[in-house]
Amino acid sequence: MQRGRRKPDWLKSRPPSGSRFTEIKSTLRDRDLHTVCEEANCPNMGECWSGEDGPGTATFMLMGDRCSRGCNFCDVETGGMEPLDPDEPANVADAVAEIGLDYVVLTSVDRDDLADGGSAHFAETIREIKRRDPEILVETLIPDFQGDPEAIDRIIEAEPDVIAHNVETVERLQWPVRDRRANYEQSLAVLDRVDRESDIHTKTSLMLGVGEYDHEVYRTLGDLREVGVDVVTFGQYLQPSRSHLDVFEYVHPDVFETWRRVAEEEFDFLYCASGAMVRSSYKAGELFVEALVR
Ligand code: SF4
Numbered sequence: 102m103q104r105g106r107r108k109p110d111w112l113k114s115r116p117p118s119g120s121r122f123t124e125i126k127s128t129l130r131d132r133d134l135h136t137v138c139e140e141a142n143c144p145n146m147g148e149c150w151s152g153e154d155g156p157g158t159a160t161f162m163l164m165g166d167r168c169s170r171g172c173n174f175c176d177v178e179t180g181g182m183e184p185l186d187p188d189e190p191a192n193v194a195d196a197v198a199e200i201g202l203d204y205v206v207l208t209s210v211d212r213d214d215l216a217d218g219g220s221a222h223f224a225e226t227i228r229e230i231k232r233r234d235p236e237i238l239v240e241t242l243i244p245d246f247q248g249d250p251e252a253i254d255r256i257i258e259a260e261p262d263v264i265a266h267n268v269e270t271v272e273r274l275q276w277p278v279r280d281r282r283a284n285y286e287q288s289l290a291v292l293d294r295v296d297r298e299s300d301i302h303t304k305t306s307l308m309l310g311v312g313e314y315d316h317e318v319y320r321t322l323g324d325l326r327e328v329g330v331d332v333v334t335f336g337q338y339l340q341p342s343r344s345h346l347d348v349f350e351y352v353h354p355d356v357f358e359t360w361r362r363v364a365e366e367e368f369d370f371l372y373c374a375s376g377a378m379v380r381s382s383y384k385a386g387e388l389f390v391e392a393l394v395r
């Protein structure tokens with residue numbers, strides 16, 4: 102463990118570069134599309150986008166860049182919601198086809214201002230991508246839709262390959278980490294519904310370094326398996342600005358490796374990506390395909 106403001110060496114990353122990176126960036130600009138990869142200045146862009154050892158992965162952000170919630174770890178602006186762009190599903194699907202990705206992650210801001218939480222728009226984007234190429238693997242990282250079962254079922258019916266929903270942290274720390282409208286029970290219920298109502302793989306992510314105890318992480322792994330979650334990821338929480346939640350500790354790489362082993366060997370998750378720089382969609386395509394053929 103390392104406490105304090107200075108980032109340890111294991112968190113330093115090289116900026117992304119190369120012709121593939123430039124090509125993808127220019128397609129996104131031409132179509133005025135946003136990826137979480139760029140918005141969050143994710144340190145894994147070089148690895149994910151190039152997919153050197155397997156399918157390339159990118160995470161598209163749907164339904165605007167403003168959120169109806171305000172989580173204390175997240176840099177997305179709160180409020181001032183814009184109407185949905187009806188062309189976005191087709192536009193994203195065209196970009197995916199043009200870039201030639203094999204594995205796409207779709208996520209969104211929370212749209213509590215919309216009656217269906219944006220679930221129909223989300224589902225339409227999945228369908229548009231699959232319509233162009235049924236072989237593309239689509240992972241959706243969905244909001245909790247305030248627990249609305251119809252909204253969750255709408256996503257299931259669009260048949261993505263993976264449905265992810267993040268619990269973000271252990272039960273005790275849901276607040277202050279997440280917006281007060283989010284909670285542990287509700288998030289487990291979302292994952293549980295997907296598991297009970299479909300054969301679609303489920304996935305969730307936790308940030309470490311926000312003050313969680315080991316026994317709480319351990320218990321969370323048990324809770325997740327109980328609702329049938331297949332894949333879990335762990336990454337280091339990094340403070341986006343001074344006005345966001347403080348980093349409690351920088352978790353050592355050996356600890357991340359221990360959690361990977363515990364998740365895979367003791368709790369039998371299909372796979373666990375765990376490391377300081379890991380984000381929920383880290384090399385998602387590569388790791389998912391590898392795990393399926395194991
Ligand atoms: Fe950020 Fe998602 Fe929280 Fe909105 S709901 S503030 S996008 S983490």
Ligand code: SF4
Nearest residue numbers: 138143146149382383
């Ligand atoms: Fe994009 Fe996710 Fe990879 Fe980061 S980890 S580059 S957000 S796909």
